[in-house]
């Protein structure tokens with residue numbers, strides 16, 4: 001056993017031992033997982049003072065921690081099953097790097113809310129990578145894209161996604177179809193607000209590419225590998241930067257490409273569906289549906305464990321199941337049949353700080369009163385706000401000049417402008 005592995009295993013044994021000693025179920029989803037080398041641990045002693053803020057905290061408060069130049073921070077913005085519930089949005093992972101780059105991997109239904117909770121200006125979140133085109137992996141794309149234009153994003157949104165077996169099943173077609181579906185929305189925003197953030201830059205890459213580079217900028221390399229899920233046209237991603245390797249499965253059945261190219265990842269985030277029996281008892285599936293969905297279209301906990309035994313990441317992360325007090329322990333028990341390494345059963349707002357000698361896992365404390373961050377660029381005022389309505393609709397407007405006039409006067413006086421209402 002290498003020295004590093006020895007430290008990792010020792011740390012894991014220590015963490016589990018503490019859990020048992022505290023009466024915490026041995027495989028319960030722990031609130032904090034720490035995988036730290038002995039040298040790094042020496043630097044991590046928190047200091048306490050009666051007048052200063054705590055030097056170290058057990059939860060993550062978005063927007064309050066610097067990212068170190070060699071650090072990777074990953075926030076779970078969606079960890080649940082395809083159907084969204086208040087506790088868990090569908091698949092979405094935010095990856096932030098110490099060089100300032102930020103990436104979204106999948107952007108499933110309900111995840112936009114979790115992304116906005118990070119208090120990150122939208123211009124910084126301009127790169128979205130889609131593993132496949134299921135609604136639980138890009139259901140909030142339109143919300144993030146078009147909603148982002150009034151959240152002060154002034155740069156185009158860049159999106160990468162796989163081709164399909166035929167063009168109409170690919171990411172380009174999906175984006176074109178979204179533009180057409182949202183033509184009314186787009187028409188209402190452009191003209192009313194600075195709409196530069198509504199531009200889309202789409203890169204469709206070959207879903208059959210095996211470890212092919214699809215992104216290479218600023219010292220960050222992202223490769224895609226084929227995934228086996230539902231239809232041809234699903235992929236997994238591997239990102240490498242600064243000696244760190246992040247692997248994200250999106251949805252897939254266990255496969256040889258993941259085994260070969262995700263191996264040795266610092267953090268390996270892989271889908272792990274509920275076992276078929278729980279799909280039957282808790283979700284009303286028939287036994288065959290449970291098997292089809294839980295162990296063929298997706299990866300069951302036992303299969304996840306097997307995959308991680310071969311991947312041997314510093315930390316394995318399981319997602320894509322409703323993680324509750326009763327399901328979590330069973331999922332972990334099944335994973336433990338085939339894997340005995342470090343693992344986190346993810347929940348929404350779980351945060352992972354990864355450096356070469358430390359991996360820390362915490363939960364976030366979320367500020368629900370979040371507002372958009374200010375625009376990073378100077379805004380261009382809209383060209384005109386003439387009434388866009390037909391004569392018929394205009395004929396129904398009650399302009400109330402005695403009410404609206406003073407509102408315009410107030411704004412014009414404060415900002416030195418001379419605007420007049422378009423609806424008269």
Ligand SMILES: [Zn+2]
Pocket residue numbers: 132134137229230251
């Ligand atoms: Zn899927």
Ligand SMILES: [Zn+2]
Pocket residue numbers: 082091134136137251320
């Ligand atoms: Zn999925």
